[in-house]
Amino acid sequence: MTTNRKVVLAARPEGLPTLDCFGTEEEQLGEPAEGQALVEVQHISIDAWISTTLGARDGHHGSVPIGGTLPALGVGRVIRSAAPELAAGDEVFGPMGSQSHLLAPAAMFQKLDVSQIPARSHLGVLGLTTGMTAYVGMITVGGLRDTDTVVVSAAAGATGSVASEIGRIGGAKVIGIAGGPDKVRYLEDELGIAAGIDYKNEDIGARLNELAPDGVNLFFDNVGGTILDTVLDRIAPQARVVICGAISQYGHMNDIAGPKLYLRLAERNATMRGFTVDYWSDAHAQAREDLSRWLKEDKFHIREHVVEGIERFPEALLMLFSGHIGKLMVAP
Ligand SMILES: NC(=O)c1ccc[n+]([C@@H]2O[C@H](COP(=O)([O-])OP(=O)(O)OC[C@H]3O[C@@H](n4cnc5c(N)ncnc54)[C@H](OP(=O)(O)O)[C@@H]3O)[C@@H](O)[C@H]2O)c1
Structure with a gap:
Protein backbone atom coordinates (compact mmCIF):
# COMPACT_ATOMS: atom_id res chain seq x y z
CA MET A 1 0.00 0.00 0.00
CA THR A 2 1.14 3.58 -0.71
CA THR A 3 -0.11 6.50 1.38
CA ASN A 4 -1.47 9.40 -0.68
CA ARG A 5 -1.76 12.81 1.02
CA LYS A 6 -4.16 15.13 -0.74
CA VAL A 7 -5.60 18.62 -0.38
CA VAL A 8 -9.38 18.84 -0.73
CA LEU A 9 -11.92 21.66 -0.95
CA ALA A 10 -13.57 21.98 2.51
CA ALA A 11 -15.76 25.05 1.83
CA ARG A 12 -16.48 27.32 -1.11
CA PRO A 13 -14.81 30.74 -0.84
CA GLU A 14 -16.82 33.92 -0.73
CA GLY A 15 -14.64 36.22 -2.80
CA LEU A 16 -10.96 35.28 -2.80
CA PRO A 17 -10.12 31.89 -1.18
CA THR A 18 -8.79 31.70 2.40
CA LEU A 19 -6.83 28.90 4.10
CA ASP A 20 -9.93 27.57 5.92
CA CYS A 21 -11.50 26.65 2.55
CA PHE A 22 -9.09 23.66 2.32
CA GLY A 23 -8.37 20.44 4.21
CA THR A 24 -5.75 17.67 4.03
CA GLU A 25 -6.66 13.97 3.88
CA GLU A 26 -4.83 10.65 3.61
CA GLU A 27 -5.82 7.53 1.71
CA GLN A 28 -4.17 4.20 0.90
CA LEU A 29 -3.53 3.33 -2.74
CA GLY A 30 -3.24 -0.30 -3.87
CA GLU A 31 -1.33 -1.81 -6.78
CA PRO A 32 -1.92 -0.71 -10.40
CA ALA A 33 -4.57 -2.72 -12.26
CA GLU A 34 -3.95 -3.58 -15.92
CA GLY A 35 -3.34 -0.37 -17.92
CA GLN A 36 -2.68 1.73 -14.79
CA ALA A 37 0.41 3.33 -13.28
CA LEU A 38 1.21 4.43 -9.72
CA VAL A 39 2.93 7.82 -9.80
CA GLU A 40 4.76 9.83 -7.13
CA VAL A 41 4.11 13.51 -7.82
CA GLN A 42 7.27 15.63 -7.74
CA HIS A 43 6.20 19.13 -8.73
CA ILE A 44 2.72 20.59 -9.03
CA SER A 45 2.07 23.70 -11.12
CA ILE A 46 0.28 26.42 -9.15
CA ASP A 47 -1.90 28.18 -11.71
CA ALA A 48 -4.45 30.97 -11.57
CA TRP A 49 -7.08 28.80 -13.33
CA ILE A 50 -7.23 26.47 -10.28
CA SER A 51 -8.79 29.32 -8.29
CA THR A 52 -11.62 29.59 -10.85
CA THR A 53 -12.74 26.00 -10.02
CA LEU A 54 -13.45 26.66 -6.32
CA GLY A 55 -16.88 28.28 -6.79
CA ALA A 56 -20.16 26.46 -7.49
CA ARG A 57 -20.34 28.01 -10.96
CA ASP A 58 -19.26 25.51 -13.61
CA GLY A 59 -16.84 27.72 -15.55
CA HIS A 60 -14.34 27.01 -18.32
CA HIS A 61 -12.28 24.72 -16.04
CA GLY A 62 -15.24 23.15 -14.18
CA SER A 63 -16.15 23.29 -10.48
CA VAL A 64 -14.55 21.13 -7.74
CA PRO A 65 -17.12 19.35 -5.52
CA ILE A 66 -16.86 19.88 -1.75
CA GLY A 67 -14.45 17.16 -0.51
CA GLY A 68 -12.89 16.86 -3.98
CA THR A 69 -9.16 16.95 -4.73
CA LEU A 70 -8.20 20.20 -6.45
CA PRO A 71 -7.26 19.92 -10.13
CA ALA A 72 -3.64 20.70 -11.01
CA LEU A 73 -1.07 19.81 -13.64
CA GLY A 74 2.21 18.33 -12.51
CA VAL A 75 5.20 16.12 -13.16
CA GLY A 76 6.07 12.91 -11.34
CA ARG A 77 7.92 9.60 -11.40
CA VAL A 78 6.32 6.21 -12.09
CA ILE A 79 6.71 3.91 -9.07
CA ARG A 80 4.98 0.86 -10.53
CA SER A 81 3.25 0.27 -13.85
CA ALA A 82 0.91 -2.34 -15.27
CA ALA A 83 0.86 -0.68 -18.70
CA PRO A 84 3.31 -1.45 -21.51
CA GLU A 85 3.96 2.21 -22.36
CA LEU A 86 5.30 3.17 -18.91
CA ALA A 87 7.97 1.63 -16.65
CA ALA A 88 9.12 2.29 -13.08
CA GLY A 89 11.43 5.34 -13.05
CA ASP A 90 9.84 7.06 -16.07
CA GLU A 91 9.20 10.76 -15.56
CA VAL A 92 5.74 11.88 -16.66
CA PHE A 93 3.56 14.97 -17.04
CA GLY A 94 -0.19 14.91 -16.43
CA PRO A 95 -3.25 16.07 -14.49
CA MET A 96 -1.80 15.07 -11.10
CA GLY A 97 -4.18 16.98 -8.83
CA SER A 98 -3.25 18.45 -5.43
CA GLN A 99 -1.76 15.24 -4.02
CA SER A 100 1.44 13.33 -3.36
CA HIS A 101 0.61 10.12 -5.30
CA LEU A 102 -1.97 8.86 -7.76
CA LEU A 103 -3.08 5.61 -9.32
CA ALA A 104 -4.48 6.30 -12.78
CA PRO A 105 -4.70 4.99 -16.34
CA ALA A 106 -1.26 5.26 -18.00
CA ALA A 107 -2.94 6.97 -20.96
CA MET A 108 -3.45 10.03 -18.73
CA PHE A 109 0.29 10.63 -18.56
CA GLN A 110 2.78 11.91 -21.11
CA LYS A 111 6.27 10.39 -20.82
CA LEU A 112 8.98 13.08 -20.68
CA ASP A 113 12.45 13.08 -22.18
CA VAL A 114 14.50 14.60 -19.34
CA SER A 115 17.93 14.04 -20.92
CA GLN A 116 18.41 17.76 -21.69
CA ILE A 117 15.54 19.60 -20.02
CA PRO A 118 14.52 18.87 -16.40
CA ALA A 119 10.98 17.62 -15.75
CA ARG A 120 9.86 20.73 -13.90
CA SER A 121 10.62 22.96 -16.91
CA HIS A 122 7.60 21.19 -18.44
CA LEU A 123 5.55 23.19 -15.91
CA GLY A 124 7.47 26.46 -16.35
CA VAL A 125 8.95 27.61 -19.65
CA LEU A 126 7.55 24.57 -21.51
CA GLY A 127 4.41 24.33 -19.37
CA LEU A 128 1.05 24.35 -21.13
CA THR A 129 -0.34 26.93 -18.69
CA THR A 130 2.84 29.03 -18.52
CA TRP A 280 -4.39 26.63 -30.46
CA SER A 281 -3.09 23.04 -30.51
CA ASP A 282 -1.85 23.46 -34.12
CA ALA A 283 0.70 25.98 -32.82
CA HIS A 284 1.99 23.80 -29.97
CA ALA A 285 4.71 21.91 -31.86
CA GLN A 286 6.32 25.15 -33.11
CA ALA A 287 5.94 26.71 -29.66
CA ARG A 288 7.64 23.73 -27.98
CA GLU A 289 10.46 23.79 -30.55
CA ASP A 290 11.16 27.53 -30.14
CA LEU A 291 10.81 27.54 -26.33
CA SER A 292 13.10 24.48 -26.00
CA ARG A 293 15.72 26.10 -28.21
CA TRP A 294 15.65 29.37 -26.24
CA LEU A 295 15.81 27.37 -22.99
CA LYS A 296 18.90 25.47 -24.17
CA GLU A 297 20.43 28.78 -25.31
CA ASP A 298 19.92 30.11 -21.74
CA LYS A 299 17.66 32.92 -22.91
CA PHE A 300 15.16 32.59 -20.06
CA HIS A 301 15.74 34.06 -16.62
CA ILE A 302 12.30 33.43 -15.04
CA ARG A 303 12.61 32.56 -11.33
CA GLU A 304 11.14 29.35 -9.93
CA HIS A 305 9.53 29.42 -6.50
CA VAL A 306 9.08 25.91 -5.05
CA VAL A 307 6.94 25.53 -1.91
CA GLU A 308 7.78 22.31 -0.04
CA GLY A 309 5.00 20.03 1.31
CA ILE A 310 1.59 19.12 -0.14
CA GLU A 311 -0.12 20.55 2.98
CA ARG A 312 1.19 23.98 1.83
CA PHE A 313 -0.68 23.73 -1.52
CA PRO A 314 -3.43 26.13 -0.27
CA GLU A 315 -0.82 28.63 0.96
CA ALA A 316 0.88 28.48 -2.46
CA LEU A 317 -2.45 28.98 -4.25
CA LEU A 318 -3.15 32.10 -2.17
CA MET A 319 0.28 33.51 -3.10
CA LEU A 320 -1.14 34.04 -6.63
CA PHE A 321 -3.21 36.85 -5.13
CA SER A 322 -0.79 38.17 -2.52
CA GLY A 323 2.49 38.16 -4.38
CA HIS A 324 5.21 35.79 -5.54
CA ILE A 325 7.80 36.08 -8.28
CA GLY A 326 8.06 33.83 -11.34
CA LYS A 327 6.78 30.25 -11.61
CA LEU A 328 5.12 28.87 -8.49
CA MET A 329 5.23 25.13 -7.82
CA VAL A 330 4.60 22.78 -4.91
CA ALA A 331 6.93 19.83 -4.24
CA PRO A 332 4.74 17.35 -2.30
N1 LIG B 1 -5.70 31.88 -21.75
C1 LIG B 1 -5.12 30.79 -21.30
O1 LIG B 1 -5.13 29.72 -21.92
C2 LIG B 1 -4.41 30.87 -19.98
C3 LIG B 1 -3.58 29.81 -19.55
C4 LIG B 1 -2.87 29.97 -18.36
C5 LIG B 1 -3.02 31.15 -17.60
N2 LIG B 1 -3.87 32.11 -18.04
C6 LIG B 1 -4.04 33.36 -17.29
O2 LIG B 1 -2.76 33.93 -17.10
C7 LIG B 1 -2.80 34.77 -15.95
C8 LIG B 1 -1.59 34.47 -15.08
O3 LIG B 1 -1.74 33.16 -14.53
P1 LIG B 1 -0.55 32.40 -13.82
O4 LIG B 1 -1.08 31.06 -13.47
O5 LIG B 1 0.67 32.52 -14.64
O6 LIG B 1 -0.39 33.18 -12.45
P2 LIG B 1 0.77 34.17 -11.99
O7 LIG B 1 0.90 35.25 -13.00
O8 LIG B 1 1.98 33.40 -11.61
O9 LIG B 1 0.15 34.77 -10.66
C9 LIG B 1 -0.86 35.71 -10.72
C10 LIG B 1 -0.30 37.14 -10.62
O10 LIG B 1 -1.39 38.02 -10.76
C11 LIG B 1 -1.12 39.21 -10.07
N3 LIG B 1 -2.39 39.68 -9.47
C12 LIG B 1 -3.16 39.00 -8.60
N4 LIG B 1 -4.26 39.74 -8.29
C13 LIG B 1 -4.13 40.92 -8.97
C14 LIG B 1 -4.91 42.11 -9.06
N5 LIG B 1 -6.07 42.23 -8.38
N6 LIG B 1 -4.48 43.12 -9.86
C15 LIG B 1 -3.32 43.02 -10.55
N7 LIG B 1 -2.52 41.90 -10.51
C16 LIG B 1 -2.94 40.89 -9.72
C17 LIG B 1 -0.08 38.87 -8.98
O11 LIG B 1 1.05 39.67 -9.19
P3 LIG B 1 1.22 41.15 -8.55
O12 LIG B 1 1.88 40.97 -7.24
O13 LIG B 1 2.06 41.82 -9.55
O14 LIG B 1 -0.14 41.72 -8.37
C18 LIG B 1 0.32 37.43 -9.26
O15 LIG B 1 1.71 37.25 -9.33
C19 LIG B 1 -4.15 34.51 -15.29
O16 LIG B 1 -5.03 35.54 -15.63
C20 LIG B 1 -4.60 33.21 -15.89
O17 LIG B 1 -5.98 33.04 -15.86
C21 LIG B 1 -4.55 31.99 -19.20
Whole structure:
Protein backbone atom coordinates (compact mmCIF):
# COMPACT_ATOMS: atom_id res chain seq x y z
CA MET A 1 0.00 0.00 0.00
CA THR A 2 1.14 3.58 -0.71
CA THR A 3 -0.11 6.50 1.38
CA ASN A 4 -1.47 9.40 -0.68
CA ARG A 5 -1.76 12.81 1.02
CA LYS A 6 -4.16 15.13 -0.74
CA VAL A 7 -5.60 18.62 -0.38
CA VAL A 8 -9.38 18.84 -0.73
CA LEU A 9 -11.92 21.66 -0.95
CA ALA A 10 -13.57 21.98 2.51
CA ALA A 11 -15.76 25.05 1.83
CA ARG A 12 -16.48 27.32 -1.11
CA PRO A 13 -14.81 30.74 -0.84
CA GLU A 14 -16.82 33.92 -0.73
CA GLY A 15 -14.64 36.22 -2.80
CA LEU A 16 -10.96 35.28 -2.80
CA PRO A 17 -10.12 31.89 -1.18
CA THR A 18 -8.79 31.70 2.40
CA LEU A 19 -6.83 28.90 4.10
CA ASP A 20 -9.93 27.57 5.92
CA CYS A 21 -11.50 26.65 2.55
CA PHE A 22 -9.09 23.66 2.32
CA GLY A 23 -8.37 20.44 4.21
CA THR A 24 -5.75 17.67 4.03
CA GLU A 25 -6.66 13.97 3.88
CA GLU A 26 -4.83 10.65 3.61
CA GLU A 27 -5.82 7.53 1.71
CA GLN A 28 -4.17 4.20 0.90
CA LEU A 29 -3.53 3.33 -2.74
CA GLY A 30 -3.24 -0.30 -3.87
CA GLU A 31 -1.33 -1.81 -6.78
CA PRO A 32 -1.92 -0.71 -10.40
CA ALA A 33 -4.57 -2.72 -12.26
CA GLU A 34 -3.95 -3.58 -15.92
CA GLY A 35 -3.34 -0.37 -17.92
CA GLN A 36 -2.68 1.73 -14.79
CA ALA A 37 0.41 3.33 -13.28
CA LEU A 38 1.21 4.43 -9.72
CA VAL A 39 2.93 7.82 -9.80
CA GLU A 40 4.76 9.83 -7.13
CA VAL A 41 4.11 13.51 -7.82
CA GLN A 42 7.27 15.63 -7.74
CA HIS A 43 6.20 19.13 -8.73
CA ILE A 44 2.72 20.59 -9.03
CA SER A 45 2.07 23.70 -11.12
CA ILE A 46 0.28 26.42 -9.15
CA ASP A 47 -1.90 28.18 -11.71
CA ALA A 48 -4.45 30.97 -11.57
CA TRP A 49 -7.08 28.80 -13.33
CA ILE A 50 -7.23 26.47 -10.28
CA SER A 51 -8.79 29.32 -8.29
CA THR A 52 -11.62 29.59 -10.85
CA THR A 53 -12.74 26.00 -10.02
CA LEU A 54 -13.45 26.66 -6.32
CA GLY A 55 -16.88 28.28 -6.79
CA ALA A 56 -20.16 26.46 -7.49
CA ARG A 57 -20.34 28.01 -10.96
CA ASP A 58 -19.26 25.51 -13.61
CA GLY A 59 -16.84 27.72 -15.55
CA HIS A 60 -14.34 27.01 -18.32
CA HIS A 61 -12.28 24.72 -16.04
CA GLY A 62 -15.24 23.15 -14.18
CA SER A 63 -16.15 23.29 -10.48
CA VAL A 64 -14.55 21.13 -7.74
CA PRO A 65 -17.12 19.35 -5.52
CA ILE A 66 -16.86 19.88 -1.75
CA GLY A 67 -14.45 17.16 -0.51
CA GLY A 68 -12.89 16.86 -3.98
CA THR A 69 -9.16 16.95 -4.73
CA LEU A 70 -8.20 20.20 -6.45
CA PRO A 71 -7.26 19.92 -10.13
CA ALA A 72 -3.64 20.70 -11.01
CA LEU A 73 -1.07 19.81 -13.64
CA GLY A 74 2.21 18.33 -12.51
CA VAL A 75 5.20 16.12 -13.16
CA GLY A 76 6.07 12.91 -11.34
CA ARG A 77 7.92 9.60 -11.40
CA VAL A 78 6.32 6.21 -12.09
CA ILE A 79 6.71 3.91 -9.07
CA ARG A 80 4.98 0.86 -10.53
CA SER A 81 3.25 0.27 -13.85
CA ALA A 82 0.91 -2.34 -15.27
CA ALA A 83 0.86 -0.68 -18.70
CA PRO A 84 3.31 -1.45 -21.51
CA GLU A 85 3.96 2.21 -22.36
CA LEU A 86 5.30 3.17 -18.91
CA ALA A 87 7.97 1.63 -16.65
CA ALA A 88 9.12 2.29 -13.08
CA GLY A 89 11.43 5.34 -13.05
CA ASP A 90 9.84 7.06 -16.07
CA GLU A 91 9.20 10.76 -15.56
CA VAL A 92 5.74 11.88 -16.66
CA PHE A 93 3.56 14.97 -17.04
CA GLY A 94 -0.19 14.91 -16.43
CA PRO A 95 -3.25 16.07 -14.49
CA MET A 96 -1.80 15.07 -11.10
CA GLY A 97 -4.18 16.98 -8.83
CA SER A 98 -3.25 18.45 -5.43
CA GLN A 99 -1.76 15.24 -4.02
CA SER A 100 1.44 13.33 -3.36
CA HIS A 101 0.61 10.12 -5.30
CA LEU A 102 -1.97 8.86 -7.76
CA LEU A 103 -3.08 5.61 -9.32
CA ALA A 104 -4.48 6.30 -12.78
CA PRO A 105 -4.70 4.99 -16.34
CA ALA A 106 -1.26 5.26 -18.00
CA ALA A 107 -2.94 6.97 -20.96
CA MET A 108 -3.45 10.03 -18.73
CA PHE A 109 0.29 10.63 -18.56
CA GLN A 110 2.78 11.91 -21.11
CA LYS A 111 6.27 10.39 -20.82
CA LEU A 112 8.98 13.08 -20.68
CA ASP A 113 12.45 13.08 -22.18
CA VAL A 114 14.50 14.60 -19.34
CA SER A 115 17.93 14.04 -20.92
CA GLN A 116 18.41 17.76 -21.69
CA ILE A 117 15.54 19.60 -20.02
CA PRO A 118 14.52 18.87 -16.40
CA ALA A 119 10.98 17.62 -15.75
CA ARG A 120 9.86 20.73 -13.90
CA SER A 121 10.62 22.96 -16.91
CA HIS A 122 7.60 21.19 -18.44
CA LEU A 123 5.55 23.19 -15.91
CA GLY A 124 7.47 26.46 -16.35
CA VAL A 125 8.95 27.61 -19.65
CA LEU A 126 7.55 24.57 -21.51
CA GLY A 127 4.41 24.33 -19.37
CA LEU A 128 1.05 24.35 -21.13
CA THR A 129 -0.34 26.93 -18.69
CA THR A 130 2.84 29.03 -18.52
CA GLY A 131 5.37 29.12 -21.40
CA MET A 132 3.07 27.65 -24.05
CA THR A 133 0.34 30.10 -23.04
CA ALA A 134 2.79 32.99 -23.21
CA TYR A 135 4.01 31.87 -26.66
CA VAL A 136 0.52 31.41 -28.12
CA GLY A 137 -0.62 34.76 -26.71
CA MET A 138 2.42 36.76 -27.77
CA ILE A 139 3.29 35.14 -31.10
CA THR A 140 0.39 33.11 -32.53
CA VAL A 141 -2.46 35.38 -31.46
CA GLY A 142 -0.56 38.63 -30.78
CA GLY A 143 1.69 38.56 -33.88
CA LEU A 144 4.71 39.97 -32.00
CA ARG A 145 6.97 42.24 -34.13
CA ASP A 146 10.41 43.59 -33.29
CA THR A 147 9.13 47.15 -33.79
CA ASP A 148 6.38 46.72 -31.17
CA THR A 149 6.04 48.47 -27.87
CA VAL A 150 4.54 45.69 -25.76
CA VAL A 151 2.84 45.88 -22.37
CA VAL A 152 2.41 42.76 -20.20
CA SER A 153 0.28 42.81 -17.02
CA ALA A 154 0.98 40.51 -14.04
CA ALA A 155 4.40 40.57 -15.70
CA ALA A 156 6.32 39.16 -12.73
CA GLY A 157 4.06 36.09 -12.42
CA ALA A 158 4.58 32.84 -14.33
CA THR A 159 2.84 33.47 -17.65
CA GLY A 160 3.73 37.17 -17.53
CA SER A 161 7.45 36.47 -16.97
CA VAL A 162 7.67 34.18 -20.00
CA ALA A 163 5.54 36.55 -22.12
CA SER A 164 7.86 39.43 -21.16
CA GLU A 165 10.92 37.34 -22.02
CA ILE A 166 9.46 36.26 -25.37
CA GLY A 167 8.89 39.93 -26.17
CA ARG A 168 12.50 40.76 -25.25
CA ILE A 169 13.85 37.79 -27.25
CA GLY A 170 11.72 38.96 -30.20
CA GLY A 171 13.40 42.37 -30.12
CA ALA A 172 10.38 44.38 -28.92
CA LYS A 173 10.36 47.11 -26.28
CA VAL A 174 8.63 45.42 -23.33
CA ILE A 175 7.02 47.24 -20.40
CA GLY A 176 5.83 45.03 -17.53
CA ILE A 177 3.20 45.95 -14.94
CA ALA A 178 3.54 44.26 -11.51
CA GLY A 179 2.92 44.95 -7.83
CA GLY A 180 5.79 46.32 -5.75
CA PRO A 181 9.38 47.54 -6.14
CA ASP A 182 10.92 44.04 -5.80
CA LYS A 183 8.94 42.89 -8.83
CA VAL A 184 9.97 45.95 -10.84
CA ARG A 185 13.64 45.19 -10.01
CA TYR A 186 13.08 41.55 -11.07
CA LEU A 187 11.57 42.66 -14.40
CA GLU A 188 14.30 45.15 -15.20
CA ASP A 189 17.42 43.51 -13.70
CA GLU A 190 16.70 39.77 -14.09
CA LEU A 191 14.34 39.51 -17.07
CA GLY A 192 16.06 42.45 -18.78
CA ILE A 193 12.95 44.14 -20.18
CA ALA A 194 12.87 47.87 -20.94
CA ALA A 195 10.88 48.96 -17.86
CA GLY A 196 8.65 47.84 -15.03
CA ILE A 197 5.68 49.78 -13.63
CA ASP A 198 4.67 49.21 -9.99
CA TYR A 199 0.87 49.40 -10.15
CA LYS A 200 0.60 49.48 -6.36
CA ASN A 201 2.72 52.63 -5.97
CA GLU A 202 2.82 54.36 -9.35
CA ASP A 203 0.32 55.97 -11.72
CA ILE A 204 0.25 53.43 -14.58
CA GLY A 205 -1.22 55.92 -17.08
CA ALA A 206 1.40 58.60 -16.39
CA ARG A 207 4.25 56.07 -16.60
CA LEU A 208 2.90 54.66 -19.88
CA ASN A 209 2.69 58.20 -21.31
CA GLU A 210 6.44 58.56 -20.62
CA LEU A 211 7.51 55.06 -21.65
CA ALA A 212 5.25 54.58 -24.69
CA PRO A 213 4.69 58.07 -26.14
CA ASP A 214 3.59 56.64 -29.51
CA GLY A 215 1.18 54.18 -27.89
CA VAL A 216 1.12 50.46 -27.13
CA ASN A 217 1.16 48.10 -30.14
CA LEU A 218 0.62 44.83 -28.28
CA PHE A 219 -0.96 44.37 -24.85
CA PHE A 220 -0.80 40.90 -23.25
CA ASP A 221 -3.35 41.19 -20.46
CA ASN A 222 -3.49 38.81 -17.51
CA VAL A 223 -5.32 41.14 -15.12
CA GLY A 224 -8.37 42.89 -16.63
CA GLY A 225 -10.31 45.54 -14.64
CA THR A 226 -8.87 49.04 -14.39
CA ILE A 227 -5.46 48.03 -15.78
CA LEU A 228 -7.14 46.94 -19.03
CA ASP A 229 -8.89 50.31 -19.34
CA THR A 230 -5.71 52.26 -18.58
CA VAL A 231 -3.85 50.48 -21.38
CA LEU A 232 -6.82 50.62 -23.81
CA ASP A 233 -6.67 54.41 -23.44
CA ARG A 234 -3.07 54.31 -24.71
CA ILE A 235 -3.16 51.83 -27.59
CA ALA A 236 -1.48 52.76 -30.87
CA PRO A 237 -3.32 52.66 -34.22
CA GLN A 238 -3.94 49.01 -35.24
CA ALA A 239 -2.86 47.73 -31.84
CA ARG A 240 -3.50 44.13 -30.79
CA VAL A 241 -4.95 43.58 -27.32
CA VAL A 242 -4.67 39.92 -26.28
CA ILE A 243 -6.81 38.74 -23.38
CA CYS A 244 -4.98 35.91 -21.63
CA GLY A 245 -6.84 36.19 -18.32
CA ALA A 246 -8.35 38.60 -15.80
CA ILE A 247 -7.01 37.69 -12.38
CA SER A 248 -8.33 40.91 -10.80
CA GLN A 249 -11.83 39.49 -11.43
CA TYR A 250 -11.42 35.89 -10.20
CA GLY A 251 -12.79 36.66 -6.72
CA HIS A 252 -16.21 37.53 -8.23
CA MET A 253 -16.65 35.38 -11.32
CA ASN A 254 -20.40 36.07 -11.45
CA ASP A 255 -19.89 39.82 -11.65
CA ILE A 256 -16.93 40.51 -13.90
CA ALA A 257 -16.21 44.18 -14.67
CA GLY A 258 -15.93 44.69 -18.42
CA PRO A 259 -13.73 47.33 -20.11
CA LYS A 260 -15.26 50.83 -20.22
CA LEU A 261 -12.92 52.14 -22.93
CA TYR A 262 -13.53 49.49 -25.58
CA LEU A 263 -14.44 52.21 -28.10
CA ARG A 264 -10.69 52.95 -28.36
CA LEU A 265 -10.62 49.72 -30.44
CA ALA A 266 -12.87 51.31 -33.05
CA GLU A 267 -11.20 54.72 -32.91
CA ARG A 268 -7.74 53.19 -33.42
CA ASN A 269 -8.66 50.32 -35.77
CA ALA A 270 -7.38 47.93 -33.14
CA THR A 271 -8.36 44.37 -32.26
CA MET A 272 -9.01 42.72 -28.92
CA ARG A 273 -8.87 38.94 -28.99
CA GLY A 274 -9.06 36.39 -26.21
CA PHE A 275 -7.59 32.91 -26.38
CA THR A 276 -7.24 29.62 -24.54
CA VAL A 277 -3.97 27.80 -25.00
CA ASP A 278 -5.62 24.41 -25.65
CA TYR A 279 -7.63 25.78 -28.61
CA TRP A 280 -4.39 26.63 -30.46
CA SER A 281 -3.09 23.04 -30.51
CA ASP A 282 -1.85 23.46 -34.12
CA ALA A 283 0.70 25.98 -32.82
CA HIS A 284 1.99 23.80 -29.97
CA ALA A 285 4.71 21.91 -31.86
CA GLN A 286 6.32 25.15 -33.11
CA ALA A 287 5.94 26.71 -29.66
CA ARG A 288 7.64 23.73 -27.98
CA GLU A 289 10.46 23.79 -30.55
CA ASP A 290 11.16 27.53 -30.14
CA LEU A 291 10.81 27.54 -26.33
CA SER A 292 13.10 24.48 -26.00
CA ARG A 293 15.72 26.10 -28.21
CA TRP A 294 15.65 29.37 -26.24
CA LEU A 295 15.81 27.37 -22.99
CA LYS A 296 18.90 25.47 -24.17
CA GLU A 297 20.43 28.78 -25.31
CA ASP A 298 19.92 30.11 -21.74
CA LYS A 299 17.66 32.92 -22.91
CA PHE A 300 15.16 32.59 -20.06
CA HIS A 301 15.74 34.06 -16.62
CA ILE A 302 12.30 33.43 -15.04
CA ARG A 303 12.61 32.56 -11.33
CA GLU A 304 11.14 29.35 -9.93
CA HIS A 305 9.53 29.42 -6.50
CA VAL A 306 9.08 25.91 -5.05
CA VAL A 307 6.94 25.53 -1.91
CA GLU A 308 7.78 22.31 -0.04
CA GLY A 309 5.00 20.03 1.31
CA ILE A 310 1.59 19.12 -0.14
CA GLU A 311 -0.12 20.55 2.98
CA ARG A 312 1.19 23.98 1.83
CA PHE A 313 -0.68 23.73 -1.52
CA PRO A 314 -3.43 26.13 -0.27
CA GLU A 315 -0.82 28.63 0.96
CA ALA A 316 0.88 28.48 -2.46
CA LEU A 317 -2.45 28.98 -4.25
CA LEU A 318 -3.15 32.10 -2.17
CA MET A 319 0.28 33.51 -3.10
CA LEU A 320 -1.14 34.04 -6.63
CA PHE A 321 -3.21 36.85 -5.13
CA SER A 322 -0.79 38.17 -2.52
CA GLY A 323 2.49 38.16 -4.38
CA HIS A 324 5.21 35.79 -5.54
CA ILE A 325 7.80 36.08 -8.28
CA GLY A 326 8.06 33.83 -11.34
CA LYS A 327 6.78 30.25 -11.61
CA LEU A 328 5.12 28.87 -8.49
CA MET A 329 5.23 25.13 -7.82
CA VAL A 330 4.60 22.78 -4.91
CA ALA A 331 6.93 19.83 -4.24
CA PRO A 332 4.74 17.35 -2.30
N1 LIG B 1 -5.70 31.88 -21.75
C1 LIG B 1 -5.12 30.79 -21.30
O1 LIG B 1 -5.13 29.72 -21.92
C2 LIG B 1 -4.41 30.87 -19.98
C3 LIG B 1 -3.58 29.81 -19.55
C4 LIG B 1 -2.87 29.97 -18.36
C5 LIG B 1 -3.02 31.15 -17.60
N2 LIG B 1 -3.87 32.11 -18.04
C6 LIG B 1 -4.04 33.36 -17.29
O2 LIG B 1 -2.76 33.93 -17.10
C7 LIG B 1 -2.80 34.77 -15.95
C8 LIG B 1 -1.59 34.47 -15.08
O3 LIG B 1 -1.74 33.16 -14.53
P1 LIG B 1 -0.55 32.40 -13.82
O4 LIG B 1 -1.08 31.06 -13.47
O5 LIG B 1 0.67 32.52 -14.64
O6 LIG B 1 -0.39 33.18 -12.45
P2 LIG B 1 0.77 34.17 -11.99
O7 LIG B 1 0.90 35.25 -13.00
O8 LIG B 1 1.98 33.40 -11.61
O9 LIG B 1 0.15 34.77 -10.66
C9 LIG B 1 -0.86 35.71 -10.72
C10 LIG B 1 -0.30 37.14 -10.62
O10 LIG B 1 -1.39 38.02 -10.76
C11 LIG B 1 -1.12 39.21 -10.07
N3 LIG B 1 -2.39 39.68 -9.47
C12 LIG B 1 -3.16 39.00 -8.60
N4 LIG B 1 -4.26 39.74 -8.29
C13 LIG B 1 -4.13 40.92 -8.97
C14 LIG B 1 -4.91 42.11 -9.06
N5 LIG B 1 -6.07 42.23 -8.38
N6 LIG B 1 -4.48 43.12 -9.86
C15 LIG B 1 -3.32 43.02 -10.55
N7 LIG B 1 -2.52 41.90 -10.51
C16 LIG B 1 -2.94 40.89 -9.72
C17 LIG B 1 -0.08 38.87 -8.98
O11 LIG B 1 1.05 39.67 -9.19
P3 LIG B 1 1.22 41.15 -8.55
O12 LIG B 1 1.88 40.97 -7.24
O13 LIG B 1 2.06 41.82 -9.55
O14 LIG B 1 -0.14 41.72 -8.37
C18 LIG B 1 0.32 37.43 -9.26
O15 LIG B 1 1.71 37.25 -9.33
C19 LIG B 1 -4.15 34.51 -15.29
O16 LIG B 1 -5.03 35.54 -15.63
C20 LIG B 1 -4.60 33.21 -15.89
O17 LIG B 1 -5.98 33.04 -15.86
C21 LIG B 1 -4.55 31.99 -19.20
